[in-house]
Amino acid sequence: MKELPKIYEPQKVEDEIYARWEQSGCFNPDNIDSKEAYCNILPPPNANGELHIGHASGYTVMDIFGRYARMNGKKTLLLPGKDHAGIQTQVVFEKKIQAELGLSRQEIGREDFYKKTYDFCIDRANYMRSQEKKIGISADWSREKFTLDPDVLKTALETFVKMHEDGLIYKGKRIINWCPRCGTALSDVEVLHKETPGKLYFIKYPLENSTEFITVATTRPETMLGDTAVAVNPKDKHYSKLVGKNIVLPLQNTIIPIIADKRIDLSFGTGAVKITPSHDPLDWEIGKDHKLAEIQIIDEKALITDLGGKYAGLTTHEAREEILKDLEKLNLLEKIEEMTHSVSICERCKTIIEPLTSNQWFVNVNAENYSLKKEAIKSIESGMIEIFPSNFKKILADWFGNLHDWCISRQIWWGPQFPVWYCNDSQLTTHNSQPKCSEPIVSIEKIDSCPHCGGAVVQDENTLDTWFTSSQWPYTTLKSNGKDFETFFSSDMMIMGRDLLFFWSSRMIMMSLYTTKKVPFKNLFFTGLVLDKDGHKFSKSRGNGIDPLTVIDKFGADALRMSLIMDSAPGQNSRLYEEKIETFRNFANKLWNISRYCLSQENFKLVEDISEEDINSEADRWIAESLNELIGKTNQLFESKQISVAADLLKTFTWNSFADGYIEAQKIEKNEKMLGYVLDKLLKLWHPFIPFVTEHIWTLAGEKELLMISKWPAHKENKQTKTSSYFPFVLSLNKTIRNVRKEKNIESTKKIELWIETTSELSKKVLLDNADFIKKSAGISVIKFNKTLIGGFIQRVVGECVIKIPLDGLVDVEKEKTKAEKEIVNLEKFIAGSTARLSNKDFVSKAPAEVISQQKETLERKQAELAELKKHLASL
């Protein structure tokens, strides 16, 4: 066998390994013959940038489960894709063309802008795909989809048509969130709320035909131009006499009523509220109930409209200044208070949102014939979808409960245009000879002329909300490829950042139940945010980003994968930093060197299974049994989705048990077959986590088939496990001797004698069986049993043995005394507690037998130890 380098260099092998996986065709489930299917739909990243560490985190988890399923013989599909990401991509691309060409999208024109953005996305998608491969995702690239692929989009638009027919999609004038910078309506989830210091203005509104005033408080005085009422709480005694009277609205000089509405908070401000139905969500509700007029005084560019009289054309900010000045002149500004309040801002560009009434398309989430939200709640509460961590279940259900209609029309250019046409005629004339011409024509096919009058038609200019298409992603992607939908839907697991809880997971659930009557996924798994070392979010402005490719280049993909999934529970944030990644790079190297050792053994090969005859020593039995136990636990942990705990367990076994324990013992008493068996199982168990290094070692060991499709290790259930505590006893004996050497500063080259007193024949046998190993690893010249030792010696107790190490002249009696005394106190404390517990009737009657016997066993051992110690102390 050729000499392998001491250091594992992932950079040199990872690309080649990935290429072999791809060429094998095993990423494609069509090439796997199995009745049982498994499918993870990978969350499609926005095709407008590059992969960041958050993507890598989710992908790693998905790939781990995918590889686990594949090795368990399931027809496994990991379906990759990319999202066109409407508003976000438009913002990104507009900036790009502005910077590179000095052009605005208006200067380019809608059609051309769309084409250019499309090309940009495809370019980014190609780059991002190469990043995804670097991470080692075992996805079927032949099935990769983009949200704007014709087949995917067609399926999504068919849903639109169906929902429209069912009355779940309607167009109407409602108050919406308007982003003046993006120039579009936004849904509620796309609006953020930010605590902002501001001012509360108290304005006096004169009563009609009176010298009295009613004072209202507002943070946005400019909206008074659109006031159509003043409202007070019906219970508010201060104002009860005024309800029904009128007010002369200052500056506008219109007459508006004072109304009573229970939604008004008595304790806030003066208890009297100006009502501006066109520019405030609550006011809009109140206005509707009281049939108030709506006067839109702010337009879609955040400028005052003509209805704003002399303020028309001003920005809202300018108008506010002017209005305050004018009110002051009229002596109507009573006072100004400082306050902090919550301001709505655009999720994408952070511009302040202007609420305004607008004609938009909505999804009715609670229609009489089909309630999207109620069905979703049902699916969650009935457990059709299992959610990790489980407390997110309640959060989701509550969110659905409070859900309002979903605004799905955007006034942007990037994204699918509404499949809706209008008869030109109907827009021009209000009196139409054909009444049907006034109704929108909804169709996924392009419409050339009005089906009723044959006249010209125009397509609805609106663009669909990105989440309308991505909410159908598991359905549309599988639907567009042969029988995939029948085979794989519902998908098995969906993994996403918790920030997508409301944006995406919720909508996928609603839409899937509506279109397919099935849940989109059986398990929903949330990852927390990946933060930097100081717990900050990664962001461009902070400049603390970690590029996955840089990390992979430096430490390898396996190290990155491990550092992303370890040390974090589902849904919990985790921190990522170089030192952490380094430790996993070190682990990959450890596994590499373990394998190097194994491969260097004569006649070494990986072994699928062993029999009783292959177990020759205590060490063999111990490692075989521990391994079997490990396999059982790992499988359980995979089933309960606790992969980070599983990886931790594997790591402890690999490093501590196998490398430090078994391999060292095996050097004395060779058993290549056992080495081959354990390594075979370890490579398999590790493969989902660290696919590259394991596959590489597998190949070096001479295996022809890929590790990726090897059979997952099975736990041997029926096998009666014999007690495997003998070898750990040998290990702890070694440890104790080394400890003594260390304490006494005995050079490692100096051999010492080991005298043992024991009444246990079994212990004696084990020690004799492992004498060579003990001698070598603890530097012992000779082991003597039950001899009387004369002269100075150090005494320790290990298990049922009293061990004595003759050390003439090196024994510090006082030091040994203190040490023994300290240990005695410790033991007595433990024994007292343990004895009390065992003599407690309730404990004995209620605790499980296993716990009791274990307790007894430990107590006896400790008591024996104590007795020896006392004896020893007396002799000092």
Added chain:
RNA sequence: GGGUGAUUAGCUCAGUUGGCUAGAGCACUUCUCUUACAAAGAAGGGGUCACUGGUUCGAGUCCAGUAUCACCCACCA
């Protein structure tokens, strides 16, 4: 205003049906380049598991409350 999560060794975090003289990695102390590995090996120090009560034979783990921090939701004008 409502909700969720966190609080365990100097730091970052595990700890899933309650059985723990509480674990890992990093950092620290002391040895060792011993023929798989110094990206390593060996030995060691370090914690009344935020606080207060409760349930229980037994609580880091379950319940109630308190404190601090973080995040999310909400139509406080």
